[in-house]
Amino acid sequence: MEKFSYVNASSLEQVTALLSDSGWGEVMLIAGGTDLLAELKEYVETPKTLVNLKTLPGMDGIEADASGLKIGALTTVADIAKHPTIQHHYTVLAQAAVSVATPQIRNVGTLGGNLCQRPRCWYYRDETTDCLKKGGDICYAVDGLSKYHAILGGDPVYIVHPSDLAPALIALGASVTIVGPEGEKTMSLEEFFTLPAANPYRENVLQPNEIVISVQVPPAQPNTKSFYLKAREKGAPDFALASVAGVFEMDGKTCKSASVVLGGVAPAPWRSKEAEAALTGKMINEMVSKQAGSDAVKDAQPLNDNAYKVTLTQNLVSRAAMMAAS
Amino acid sequence: MASWGEASESRLIGKRIPRLSGRDKVTGKAKYTFDINRPGMLYGRILRSEIAHANVVGIDLSEAEALPGVKAVIPIIEVGKKIRYQGQEIAAVAAETDDIAKDAIRLIRVDLEELPYVVTEADAMAEGAPQIRDDWEGNQSEPGVREAGDLEGGFAQAAVEVEATYHAPVQTHVCLETHGHVAEWEDDQNLTVWASTQAVFGTRNDLAGTFDLPANQVRVITEHMGGGFGSKFGPGVEGRTAANLARMTGRGVKLMLTRKAEHLVAGNRPSMTQHVRAGATSDGRLIAYDMKGYGTGGISSGAGFQAPYVYHVPNLRTEKMNVAVNVGNQRAMRAPGHPQGAFAMDSLMDELAEKLGMNPLEFRRINDPSEVRQAQYTLGAQEIGWHRRNSVPGSGTGVKKRGMGVGSGLWGGGGGPGTQARVTINSDGSVEAVTGTQDLGTGVRTAIAIIAAEELGLNPTDISVKVGDSEPGLPSGGSGGSQTMASVAPVIKTAAAAAKQKLFERIAPQLEAPVEDLRVGNHTIYVVSDRTKTIKWELATGQLGMESISEGGQWDEELRQGGAAGTQFAEVEVDTETGELSVIKIVAVQDCGLAINRLTTESQINGGVIMGLGQAILEERFMDAQTGRMLNANLEDYKVPGTFEIPEIKSIVFDTHRKVTGVGEPPCIPTPGAIANAVYNAIGVRVRELPITPDRILNALAEQKA
Numbered sequence A: 001m002e003k004f005s006y007v008n009a010s011s012l013e014q015v016t017a018l019l020s021d022s023g024w025g026e027v028m029l030i031a032g033g034t035d036l037l038a039e040l041k042e043y044v045e046t047p048k049t050l051v052n053l054k055t056l057p058g059m060d061g062i063e064a065d066a067s068g069l070k071i072g073a074l075t076t077v078a079d080i081a082k083h084p085t086i087q088h089h090y091t092v093l094a095q096a097a098v099s100v101a102t103p104q105i106r107n108v109g110t111l112g113g114n115l116c117q118r119p120r121c122w123y124y125r126d127e128t129t130d131c132l133k134k135g136g137d138i139c140y141a142v143d144g145l146s147k148y149h150a151i152l153g154g155d156p157v158y159i160v161h162p163s164d165l166a167p168a169l170i171a172l173g174a175s176v177t178i179v180g181p182e183g184e185k186t187m188s189l190e191e192f193f194t195l196p197a198a199n200p201y202r203e204n205v206l207q208p209n210e211i212v213i214s215v216q217v218p219p220a221q222p223n224t225k226s227f228y229l230k231a232r233e234k235g236a237p238d239f240a241l242a243s244v245a246g247v248f249e250m251d252g253k254t255c256k257s258a259s260v261v262l263g264g265v266a267p268a269p270w271r272s273k274e275a276e277a278a279l280t281g282k283m284i285n286e287m288v289s290k291q292a293g294s295d296a297v298k299d300a301q302p303l304n305d306n307a308y309k310v311t312l313t314q315n316l317v318s319r320a321a322m323m324a325a326s
Numbered sequence B: 001m002a003s004w005g006e007a008s009e010s011r012l013i014g015k016r017i018p019r020l021s022g023r024d025k026v027t028g029k030a031k032y033t034f035d036i037n038r039p040g041m042l043y044g045r046i047l048r049s050e051i052a053h054a055n056v057v058g059i060d061l062s063e064a065e066a067l068p069g070v071k072a073v074i075p076i077i078e079v080g081k082k083i084r085y086q087g088q089e090i091a092a093v094a095a096e097t098d099d100i101a102k103d104a105i106r107l108i109r110v111d112l113e114e115l116p117y118v119v120t121e122a123d124a125m126a127e128g129a130p131q132i133r134d135d136w137e138g139n140q141s142e143p144g145v146r147e148a149g150d151l152e153g154g155f156a157q158a159a160v161e162v163e164a165t166y167h168a169p170v171q172t173h174v175c176l177e178t179h180g181h182v183a184e185w186e187d188d189q190n191l192t193v194w195a196s197t198q199a200v201f202g203t204r205n206d207l208a209g210t211f212d213l214p215a216n217q218v219r220v221i222t223e224h225m226g227g228g229f230g231s232k233f234g235p236g237v238e239g240r241t242a243a244n245l246a247r248m249t250g251r252g253v254k255l256m257l258t259r260k261a262e263h264l265v266a267g268n269r270p271s272m273t274q275h276v277r278a279g280a281t282s283d284g285r286l287i288a289y290d291m292k293g294y295g296t297g298g299i300s301s302g303a304g305f306q307a308p309y310v311y312h313v314p315n316l317r318t319e320k321m322n323v324a325v326n327v328g329n330q331r332a333m334r335a336p337g338h339p340q341g342a343f344a345m346d347s348l349m350d351e352l353a354e355k356l357g358m359n360p361l362e363f364r365r366i367n368d369p370s371e372v373r374q375a376q377y378t379l380g381a382q383e384i385g386w387h388r389r390n391s392v393p394g395s396g397t398g399v400k401k402r403g404m405g406v407g408s409g410l411w412g413g414g415g416g417p418g419t420q421a422r423v424t425i426n427s428d429g430s431v432e433a434v435t436g437t438q439d440l441g442t443g444v445r446t447a448i449a450i451i452a453a454e455e456l457g458l459n460p461t462d463i464s465v466k467v468g469d470s471e472p473g474l475p476s477g478g479s480g481g482s483q484t485m486a487s488v489a490p491v492i493k494t495a496a497a498a499a500k501q502k503l504f505e506r507i508a509p510q511l512e513a514p515v516e517d518l519r520v521g522n523h524t525i526y527v528v529s530d531r532t533k534t535i536k537w538e539l540a541t542g543q544l545g546m547e548s549i550s551e552g553g554q555w556d557e558e559l560r561q562g563g564a565a566g567t568q569f570a571e572v573e574v575d576t577e578t579g580e581l582s583v584i585k586i587v588a589v590q591d592c593g594l595a596i597n598r599l600t601t602e603s604q605i606n607g608g609v610i611m612g613l614g615q616a617i618l619e620e621r622f623m624d625a626q627t628g629r630m631l632n633a634n635l636e637d638y639k640v641p642g643t644f645e646i647p648e649i650k651s652i653v654f655d656t657h658r659k660v661t662g663v664g665e666p667p668c669i670p671t672p673g674a675i676a677n678a679v680y681n682a683i684g685v686r687v688r689e690l691p692i693t694p695d696r697i698l699n700a701l702a703e704q705k706a
C-alpha cells in the first residue's frame, strides 16, 4: 500500500472537517478495516490520510426499546448477530449478520463499514484493470467472466452489492443517519443505495464529506416472521450468489404484508415490489410462492455466465414465502 | 532376505503414533522458511508482468535504486526478450524492510510492447488465433495417438454406446506456505539457503550449478515446510534470485512469493477436455473406447491425463494433445494426470452402466482387473451403505436430494534407490537417525523414528531424527511420486539393524552369548536362550565411550513394493432449488502396503480426499480473455475447502502386504469421480464439468426440465 497519515477521530466535526473538499479517495474513513485494508494493499485505493473512526465516542452499541432499534455505525457485525432482541424480534437481521464472512471478520467489521463496503467485482479489485466504475470506458463483466455479477439493475455497471446486512435492514424498514458539514440527516436506507444508472462510480448517496453514524429500525410488528436466505458456493467465508431478506406479517397462512429485498443480484440491495405484490393479501401456498419467485426475476437480464442466478433467486424467494406460511 | 516381519511381532510399526513435530507445530515453535529471520536480513521482492504477452523494450531500475533502504535491484529478464504470461519475472529488489521492497518494485519502469495473446484453450484453438509458439501449429502440439485391438470391431460388438465430453479446469496447488527461500552467504564461496522445498538435495545441486560452486559449499535446510504437492522441486527463479541478491548485498535475503504469484507462476494442474465415445456389450464388458482430448499446461507442454483409466478396454484409440496459452506453466500436482482422468472415466463408466441397466458397481466389478480394488469395492460399499443409494437416479423426494457414487484410482509409490542414511548410537544411549530427505508435513520424520525405535527396542521419542538438511551429506531424492516413504524406510531400517549389530558385537562377550542370540526390547538387551542374561540399554551403550556406533543403511528391494489401488465412495446432498452441494461422507479405501504409522497414513488419506474434494466442488482458475489476466489469483474467488465443506471422511488403510508403498498422492484421485457420480445419483442429471458448483447444477437441472 502507499504511505498515508493516520488520524484518530475525536469528534464528528473534526471528521467532516477533515473530509471536506478533498473529493473521493484523498481522505478515507476506516472502521474495522476488513474491506478497506484489502483495497489499500491491492492499490485500488491510495488515500493520503486515513481517519480512524473507532476512536469516536458513543458510536457503537445497540439500543433496543419500544421505539425499535438504534444501532451505532461502529457496532460490530458479531454484536448484531448475538444480540438477543435482534435474534428474537428481528431474526432476518441476526441471520444476515451471522452469514457474513468469518468470526474473525465479524468481530472487527462494523455496521457502517458493511453498508459502505465497496464492490467485490474481480475486475474492480484488480489494480491494473481500469473499468467503468474506476473511471475507465467499459464494464469488463459485460463481455468477460460474469458468474458473480448482476442480473437486475446492472446497466452500465454490473457489480452486485456485497452487503448482507443491507437487504435485511431494508426489509425491516430501516433508516440511516448521516452527518455532514451541514449537520445531521436521516433517510430511508432503501434510498441511501443507488443504481449505476444514477452514478456508476458509487453505490450510495453519501458525499465525500459525509459519514454514516447510525441505523434505526422501527419496532418489530407482532405476527411477523422474517428470514435471511443466502446461497453461496462455500460455507464461509463467502459472499452471496443470491440472497433474500424477507419480512412477512402473517395472519395464519395469509400474508398481510411482505417486504422482500434481494442481495447479491443487483448493484444495490434490490427491493422486489413484484414479489411483495404477489404475496400481499394472499393465502400463501406453493402456487402463490412460485408466482412471487417468478415475478421477482421477471425483469432479470443475465450476462454470459449468470443466468443461473435467475433460477436461484426465484427459488429463494419462493422458499422464503413458503417458510412464512409454515 | 530382509523383511518387516509379521504384524504380530511389531511393537510400533503399523500402530497409531502421534507425529513427533505435532506439538511444535501447534504451538508455533516449529520454524518454517517463512519464519526464518537472520541477523541483518534483507527482504526480496520480484516485479512481475501484468501483461500476458509482450516484448521487453526497456527496463529502468534507477528510481528503485534511489529509494532509501534499497540495497540491490537486478533485472531478471533481458531487454529484447519476450514476456509470455502474466506473472513472469521482470526484476527484483532487496531492501531493508518488506515494505520498502514492495514500494521499490513499483518504481521499476518497464517498457513493454504488447503482443496479441491467448489465455483460454478455446481462444488458442480458434481459427486465426495469434501463434504463441513457433514450434506448434495453431497453438497445438502434434497429437499423441495410441491404438489397441480393433476399434470398429469393438463397437460392432457393443450393445450400448455413450458419447460425451468431460472437462476439468486448471487447478492450482495452493500450498499454504508459498514458495520461498532465505539465502545467506558466509563468504562468496559458501551459501546457506533455507528453502520451502520438496527436494533439499535437488535445490542444493541447482544452486551449486547456478553459482558454479562445489556442491558441498551449498547447504540447504528445510526443517518444516508447508506443502508442495509437486510444485517445489527446485529453487526456481525466485530461489536463484534470492541467492543472487544475497551475494550482491552480502546480507541474508528472504524472498517468499505472494499468494498472487503463487497462483500465477508456481505451477498448476493442467486442464482436461475429452470427447469420448465408448461401448459396452450386453453382458457388461467395456469393449470399445475412442477418445480425443486436450489440455493446457500454460505455454509449456505436460497437459497429459489418463484415458482410459484403471478399467480394461480391449479395443481403443486415444488422441491427446497440448494446447498452448499465455499463462504460467503447469507443474506436477498430486498424482499428475490422474484425478481428472479418473473423473472422466468414472463418469463414463456410470453412464454406460445406466444404459445397460446395470448397477455401476457391478459394471466395475466386471471390468476392473485389480483384485485389490475388487475387495475394496465390497468393503467400501458396506461402509457407505451402497444399498441405500437411489436405484433410479434422481428418484429421491423433496428439495434436498441425496445420492451415492463410486470412483477408482491407481498409483505407483514404490520408491527407489539413492537415499543414504546413518543411524548413530552414542555412549549416553541417545540415538540419531539422519538422512537428507525432507518432511513436507507427511510425517516421514516420525516414521523414521518409528522404524529405528522398532529395530533398537526403544521408543520413537528416544530417536533424534534429522532430516531436511543437506549438510550431513546424506542425499535423498526429492519427495515426489509418493516415493519418499518407500525410498527412505528400507535404508533407515538397514542402518538401524547394522548399528544394532555393532552394539551386539560389543556386548555379546559380556553376556557370554553368541551375537545371534542377542535381542533388544524395552530398553534392554537380552539373550534369547537365557532371559536372565540382560543389560540395560544405557549400561550397554555406556561402554562405547568416545566410539559412538554409526552405521549407514542399504537400499533393499525386498522391503518395498509399488502399486496402490484405491476406491472411494461418496454420499452427497444437493439442494435442487439453490444448486448448493454438500458432501456428506467419503469412504476412502486406500491400498498402501505396510503402513509404518497408521495415524499419519490416515492423515494422508484425509488430506488427499480434501484436495480431491476441492477439485470436485470448488477449485477453478478463471482467465479473462479481455485482459489476459487471472481473475481469481487470491483465496477469495479461488475457493478451497474449509471446515464447512469437509465431510465425514472414513479413511480405511487397506494394507494388503507388508512392504512399504507410498500413499501421498493416490487418495486424491477417486474423489472427483465419486462425487460427480453421487451428484448424478442424487439429481438424475449429469454434470460433466468440474468443479460441480451451484451454477452448473442449476444449469443442468434447467436443461433437464427443458
Ligand SMILES: Cc1cc2nc3c(=O)[nH]c(=O)nc-3n(C[C@@H](O)[C@@H](O)[C@H](O)COP(=O)(O)OP(=O)(O)OC[C@H]3O[C@@H](n4cnc5c(N)ncnc54)[C@H](O)[C@@H]3O)c2cc1C
Pocket: A028, A029, A030, A031, A032, A033, A034, A035, A036, A037, A038, A053, A073, A077, A099, A100, A101, A102, A105, A108, A109, A110, A111, A112, A113, A114, A115, A116, A117, A118, A162, A163, A164, A165, A210, A211, A212, A213, A237, A238, A239, A240, B636
Ligand atoms: C474474506 C471476507 C469475506 C467477507 N464476507 C462478507 C459477507 O459474507 N457479507 C458481507 O456483508 N460482507 C462481507 N465482507 C465484507 C466485510 O468487510 C464487511 O462485512 C464489514 O462489515 C466491513 O466493515 P469494516 O468496519 O471492516 O469496514 P471498513 O473496511 O473499515 O470500511 C469499508 C468502507 O466503508 C467506509 N466506511 C466505514 N465506516 C463508515 C462510516 N461510518 N461512514 C461512512 N463510510 C464508512 C470506509 O471508508 C470503506 O470505504 C467480507 C470481507 C472479507 C475480507
Ligand code: SF4
Pocket: A119, A121, A122, A123, A124, A131, A132, A133, A134, A138, A139, A140, A141, A142, A149, A156, A157, A158, A159
Ligand atoms: S461490474 Fe463494475 S466494477 Fe466490475 S468491471 Fe464492471 S464496471 Fe468494473
